[in-house]
Amino acid sequence: xxxxxxxxxxxxxxxxxxxxxxxxxxxxxxxxxxxxxxxxxxxxxxxxxxxxxxxxxxxxxxxxxxxxxxxxxxxxxxxxxxxxxxxxxxxxxxxxxxx
Amino acid sequence: xxxxxxxxxxxxxxxxxxxxxxxxxxxxxxxxxxxxxxxxxxxxxxxxxxxxxxxxxxxxxxxxxxxxxxxxxxxxxxxxxxxxxxxxxxxxxxxxxxxxxxxxxxxxxxxxxxxxxxxxxxxxxxxxxxxxxxxxxxxxxxxxxxxxxxxxxxxxxxxxxxxxxxxxxxxxxxxxxxxxxxxxxxxxxxxxxxxxxxxxxxxxxxxxxxxxxxxxxxxxxxxxxxxxxxxxxxxxxxxxxxxxxxxxxxxxxxxxxxxxxxxxxxxxxxxxxxxxxxxxxxxxxxxxxxxxxxxxxxxxxxxxxxxxxxxx
Numbered sequence: 001x002x003x004x005x006x007x008x009x010x011x012x013x014x015x016x017x018x019x020x021x022x023x024x025x026x027x028x029x030x031x032x033x034x035x036x037x038x039x040x041x042x043x044x045x046x047x048x049x050x051x052x053x054x055x056x057x058x059x060x061x062x063x064x065x066x067x068x069x070x071x072x073x074x075x076x077x078x079x080x081x082x083x084x085x086x087x088x089x090x091x092x093x094x095x096x097x098x099x
Numbered sequence: 100x101x102x103x104x105x106x107x108x109x110x111x112x113x114x115x116x117x118x119x120x121x122x123x124x125x126x127x128x129x130x131x132x133x134x135x136x137x138x139x140x141x142x143x144x145x146x147x148x149x150x151x152x153x154x155x156x157x158x159x160x161x162x163x164x165x166x167x168x169x170x171x172x173x174x175x176x177x178x179x180x181x182x183x184x185x186x187x188x189x190x191x192x193x194x195x196x197x198x199x200x201x202x203x204x205x206x207x208x209x210x211x212x213x214x215x216x217x218x219x220x221x222x223x224x225x226x227x228x229x230x231x232x233x234x235x236x237x238x239x240x241x242x243x244x245x246x247x248x249x250x251x252x253x254x255x256x257x258x259x260x261x262x263x264x265x266x267x268x269x270x271x272x273x274x275x276x277x278x279x280x281x282x283x284x285x286x287x288x289x290x291x292x293x294x295x296x297x298x299x300x301x302x303x304x305x306x307x308x309x310x311x312x313x314x315x316x317x318x319x320x321x322x323x324x325x326x327x328x329x330x331x332x333x334x335x336x337x338x339x340x341x342x343x344x345x346x347x348x349x350x351x352x353x354x355x356x357x358x359x360x361x362x363x364x365x366x367x368x369x370x371x372x373x374x375x376x377x378x379x380x381x382x383x384x385x386x387x388x389x390x391x392x393x394x395x396x397x398x399x400x401x402x403x404x405x406x407x408x409x410x411x
Contacts, residue, residue, distance in 0.1 A: 014232025047256035081253035
């Protein structure tokens with residue numbers, strides 16, 4: 001199993017809309033389906049929205065479950081608030097699945 | 100008889116005048132907006148497609164006056180009206196120059212990114228889906244590079260992104276919304292507001308409930324319901340009801356305030372974390388959200404971290 005690095009800003013023109021999130025979902029899905037792990041680089045990205053996350057990580061969570069999110073997806077080149085938003089979002093997904 | 104008829108015709112005013120006031124009471128402001136919308140205009144009495152916006156009663160216009168005024172004016176522009184600004188006090192005139200108000204009133208087709216001319220005020224901005232990625236980043240960069248060097252304004256761009264997406268996804272507005280952001284150095288507050296003339300949150304929630312065979316709520320309960328974690332009207336298939344929760348958590352962390360006026364419901368998050376919800380006497384024709392960020396509590400801007408972080 002190898003690790004595929006996805007540079008988010010090279011994939012999408014922004015990180016605020018559902019449509020942009022879909023581009024990221026496709027790239028993550030392809031890597032996971034091949035059995036690889038994913039390293040998401042948020043270099044140069046300073047803001048993000050729940051809409052973007054809904055159609056990217058949210059969709060991946062629905063398809064693969066939280067174990068895959070925990071064991072095969074990491075992020076790098078992130079600002080602390082951005083990482084805070086992503087980890088909160090993913091934890092909210094887990095909470096909402098349990099409740 | 101004939102001459103009387105012509106003399107009556109001659110007396111008809113050539114344009115309608117809208118007198119802008121800086122209302123302090125929410126109900127008065129809403130009543131003023133409702134009374135002055137294009138849909139209320141008597142075109143037999145005011146046949147000319149010209150609106151005079153008279154500012155002689157204005158003294159201290161705030162962002163939450165400006166954004167709804169922009170929506171109101173834009174509605175007229177979309178119906179082919181020309182806007183003429185008149186009787187502006189000097190202080191207001193200077194204020195308008197700082198945030199693109201005159202450019203906006205010229206009804207330019209393009210949502211040209213206006214050059215800010217005042218470090219405390221970010222220009223008025225029409226919320227256009229084509230440029231959603233631009234505004235939140237620009238406003239964050241602008242304040243981080245001017246008034247708040249060394250501070251992180253992720254909360255501002257993130258909240259604006261959520262509110263703008265809400266307009267696209269849920270408002271059903273016939274015209275775009277408007278957003279306006281300003282720093283008030285006396286109160287150490289960044290005030291940002293987003294306004295649309297859509298269906299309003301309570302109406303939207305109740306329509307969703309009704310369409311799904313569920314009981315509807317009073318407007319204040321419907322607004323509260325919309326703000327709950329995980330509540331979504333599923334207007335877009337990916338929606339999960341996390342957006343408002345994201346805003347509330349970020350603003351609470353900074354001990355900021357939020358005001359949401361939608362239809363006749365008013366929600367307030369106070370800076371001590373408490374909240375209240377009330378019914379208003381008047382019905383706002385859409386949604387107005389005002390966020391107050393306490394700039395003394397802004398986090399320090401940090402560099403990107405290059406380690407590998409597990410997200411769950």
